[in-house]
Amino acid sequence: MNITQDTKQQISEIISAAMSDIAEGVELPAFAVEVPANAVNGDFSCNAALVSAKALKRKPRDIAQAIVSRLNTSSMTVEIAGPGFINFFVGQEWFERAVSGVLAAEGDYGRSNIGEGKRVLLEFVSANPTGPMHIGNARGGAIGDCLAAILQFAGYTVEREFYVNDAGNQIAKLGLSLDIRYRQALGGKLEIPEEAYHGDDIIHHIENFVKTYGEKYLNFSENDRKAALVDYALPLNIATLERDLKKYRIEYDNWFRESALHEGGQVDEIVRLLDEKGATYEENGAIFLKTTAFGDEKDRVLVRSNGVPTYLVPDIAYHYNKLVTRGFDIAIDIFGADHHGYVPRMNAALAALGVDTSRLKMLIMQMVRLVRAGETVKLSKRSGKAITLSTLLDEVPVDAARFFFNLRDANTHLDFDLDLAIEETSQNPVYYVQYAHARTCNILKRLLEEDGLTLKSGYPLKYTHEAELVLIRKLSALPEEITEAARAFDPSRLTRYVTEVAAAFHKFYDACRVKGEDEAVAQSRLALVAATGVVIRNALAIMKVDAPERM
């Protein structure tokens, strides 16, 4: 049930009918039915007369007049306004249906099936298992997890996946770093090289390792020792990632290992496949992929002249695995801005392999700047070190972090205000929304306890106050907000929407009372309050932000 879309559809049909009557065989451009930004321009508005002015060689207002004279709309009033818009005003009954529709659907209100069950693999965060997660991962986590939930609500079948880079150069670096620290810990006089990881987490691992195994591995060959150290530390790192993400309310369906691609031979296989398709060539002993065919500025190396594949090879194999081997309809990646050069490369590879590149959606998110008191913050207040996801969550509640990272379109730079995120006032948008929800609960509770008034189903509802109408129009938009957010892969739409719902509710709260009104009014308003609660709850549930009943 989606009353907004139904009404648009209905208007569309009657306009189309009138248009074909006027057209006299002339081909007319598509028109739109939309909800005007300003309600004085109607509940719905159509631009048919404007867009077809040229084709019909008539003035827009004349065309509008001709259309309107052919309309038969008993449930709506129609007027022609401005340059030639046809505006529709819905009647009382529409608002009543909107509210009862929300209450009937409850937790399913806003759910749709535009996804038609298509299988989506959403890969996000995928932080290197060689150290802690940074702020970019935190943004990617909030966006990815929220987007996954939106797509599910819109009827897609979604799997969340974390790609574990447990092979290749990063792991070699981890082995090197652990090895140096191990030998240092046991009295070896050696320097840690520039390219190794310098973090405390490495030293910490070694302390524990030495406690358990002592000097046992000193006599091993360097390679065996590194392997043993990696075997020890890597699972601990992955467990830490999993634990920190869980604290952030993110749980994955799959933890996909890069090493599985190597072991299964899929990495070697992909080079052979690309070669077979004629997408590669050899130069100076290295194998290149022809990515320039896809807008890249130069071709990229697949296999180095020393025979070692670059990161691209397992990555291509991984995407091939997603879209072909596992057969997902759509694969979504969420990357930091530093990966934008990656897009033409992966598209070129997939196109060469005969995969429709529109099935791969690579979302690029721009940088996050942490701000406190107007100043850029680089280091944590408590630890004095770079702020990680884990230390961020020590300072900022999960609700606030998840909400704030979804405040803006992924594709824009984000200033994350640490002071504001902690603040428990109306300036903080999370509290503003949660407070609105708590208010809806409180009204329902207080009226039941003090006046014995409960919400009766089937009671005839009636809304006349402007604040009521504004709020109902907002509530009726949830299904479209979800489908739009899904279509645009943009969870920030939902954050903005729920903030607007909260604002409309607070205004309603101030202007209209429930308690003490006569029964007809009280019942209608009680229903509206309950419907508002449903909408805020559903939206916050998608974001995995709490909707407290009292604050």
Place this chain on the structure above:
RNA sequence: GCCCCUGUAGUUAAAUGGAUAUAAUAGACCCCUCCUAAGGGUUAGUUACAGGUUCGAUUCCUGUCAGGGGUGCCA
């Protein structure tokens, strides 16, 4: 140099090519004998610049200027 992102009130942002460009915030003032003042109201203030596309441009195109990111046989 080349590629990507962004230029909108003092600040942070909104606006499938639509009507008088929205909000929040900072400032000034007002509203609790009233379901939660973690709220509401009043007030003032904005599309970087120059062209183009059209009934109509914050939105699309070109150029200029400014800020951020990238530009490895690193990942």
